[in-house]
Amino acid sequence: MSHTSVEGVNRQQLIQQLQDFLPADAILSQPEDLRPYECDALSAYRQMPLIVVLPDTTEQIQGILRLCHKINLPVVARGAGTGLSGGALPNENGLLLSLAKLNSIIAINSELRTARVQPGVRNLAISQAVAQFGLFYAPDPSSQIACTIGGNVAENSGGVHCLKYGLTVHNIQQIKIISIAGDLITIGSTGLDCPGYDLLALMTGSEGMLGVIVEVTVKLLPKPECVQTLLAAFDDISKAGTAVADIISAGIIPAGLEMMDKLAIQAAEDFVHAGYPVDAAAILLCELDGSEIEVATHTDAVRELLNNSGATEVRTAKDAQQGLTFWKGRKAAFPAVGRISPDYYCMDGTIPRKNLARVLQTMAEMSQQNGLAIANVFHAGDGNLHPLILYDANIPGELKRAEEFGAQILELCIAVGGTITGEHGVGMEKLNQMCVQFETIELAQFHAIKAAFDPKALLNPGKAVPSLHRCAEFGAMHVHQGKLSHPELERF
């Protein structure tokens, strides 16, 4: 696994080689220019890269990757850097490849309902550009103002509407990638399927380990005719969990079905004054969309289901404006929690819905044991939890305790039949929990896939899939201490 060794790479020589095909202003090498790239949105992990490049053509990217391949230089691709798992954390001996300049919408085909875009196009910019045709791009991660489509594909991003509309993998049709050897490869098709293996699925969520995405053709959907939002309050969080199951078993698939617990409700209410019932133990937000008749019918049905499942109050938005107000607190939940705690650590596990009450109860107990408060905001419809662990980085040891608490939560998710990451990715953050979720032979299969694409292990080395050595070490130490003693050490 030591193909990535680049001892002796001379930064000046590298710059000269890059200047053969890159303009001088596309190469950053001064510490003050590299600083903005030292982390993504998981800022607890920081690392300065050797060099940053900002190409603006596919040919330049081919040149960069060919050079890296030739001189065995690690490459980390980066979109907007909004990732929450350290997936875009630079490699200290490597090149950071920013795709930010490739930000054009190449073509919109309203007849086929597709848009062909460069990887640096922002998620929300796609929906904005196609709104004139009555269309939208469905996956809507909360960072959609800033995050880019290339990063969305790399992480298989979700959002609040994936219960009904699916994840990124369900909403893209074709991508172009450049392999580490510099080959431009088209994956997918203009039709609805393609010959050969489903490499589109394999690339989606592969966290920059298999190739560099240089173009994405996304599928667009017609905007629903009508949207309605309901807000229900509960005095017991398990009743809210039951209500979720009741809605699903009634054959209704809401566009969004979100839950917040007491601490999150109070923080959001203090911040944006959405009129939330602050005494409630939990609230559910249910968004229904479709034709007017469909929405009206489902609204009546959901209201009745919520009342029957013991909601203390059910509100139906009178108009679109009030619907937005209901959502305002949910959308502002993370910054709202940021106001009541100096720092918070956002987790991302998914569990089978039936275990919701049990998991919430266990997390509450863990919170007491760890002496750290926890606010819960999550995609209840698909069981994707986002517990926010509140801590203060200025208090020695609290970050460490928050991380330990987070690891316990992820292991709890695995124990109830879930997964350590629903939509944020493994990155650097959850490598140890990958050792818990997967057997050694499964991780070995992942490494074999990686080697099929990138035999020299130059693309985003050390991320997403832990080395077997790391797992062996983590496994042994996990039993004794529950935590690696030197997480900063390179163990790949």
Place this chain on the structure above:
Amino acid sequence: MSVIDNDISQQLQAKILQTISMGNSLTIKAGGSKDFYGRKVSADSVLSLAQHQGIISYEPTELVIKARAGTPLKDIQQALAENRQMLAFEPPVYNEKTTLGGTLAGNFSGPRRPYTGAARDYVLGTTIINGKAELLSFGGEVMKNVAGYDVSRLMTGALGTLGVIMDASIKVVPMPEAEITLVQSITIAEALAKLHQWSGLPLPISASCFYQNRLYIRLSGIEKAINNAGQLIGGEQLNNAHEFWRSICNQTHPFFQSQHALWRFSLASNTPVLSLTGDMLYEWGGALRWLKSDLSSQEIRCNDLLLNGHTTLYSSNAQRDAVFQALPAPLLALHRRLKQAFDPHGIFNIGRMYAEF
């Protein structure tokens, strides 16, 4: 419900180990209802999953069913129907032996596909045996899961060339409350134009088919909503619509009963009408086109419009050599390396997809 509950993973692993040690090869088979599909495999022996049956878990409120590969689709459909749920991708059931494993191995999806997604879109997790006889699990039973590479979807459509699908967790959906099918007598050019106009609107279309100057549109959802949409779309209501769609999905419609070779074109839906001699049937809003023809492979594949997608020789009584469209060199090289990564001894379904692997 009398579904067999039988786990034969250990026997299969043992047989694979034996095959490796003897330097032999295997062809994977469950119900055998899709033996006609793909290139012919001349393996030393058959690895049969027909006995590997059973619904492992199904909880309607979780919207997930987990079943062994050899489970007949009809058993799965029946279990789901009892809870007013269904497989969203409406897979073809060619006969009563058609299994879940075969359906996933070929990513077989029916009339609902362009409107709700393909088999691969609903696969949440799989257990497989790779070419080293290792039993591996990927994905899971939850809707959102990005831990590790998406091997479950990679296995879907790989025609058993990467490994043996042992079981799978599939996302299921509620059955629509009501359905109607409307028929219009129009030309194909008019039909394609209308289909594209409708596809840009939020209409509850769940299937479309064009054959012999008749356009069939199925609407699914709440009764009032589909009636309203039906008024906008127009046309005569079709009686026995369920039987019609089943005949298209399962290919029992007279169009598919033929001695001619059957070609499948998967294209951008707005591809103009192809001028190829033979009988043609359209599905998927124009994105799937079937041609019954005696034209040679060369005569068909040289049509420029087919560059808008890809061509498959779906079934033929004659040679089944170049069934799937050739892959560009770098992509083919990647396929070979993936095959090597999963099946290093080269034992599974050699040549079923491409001669090279």
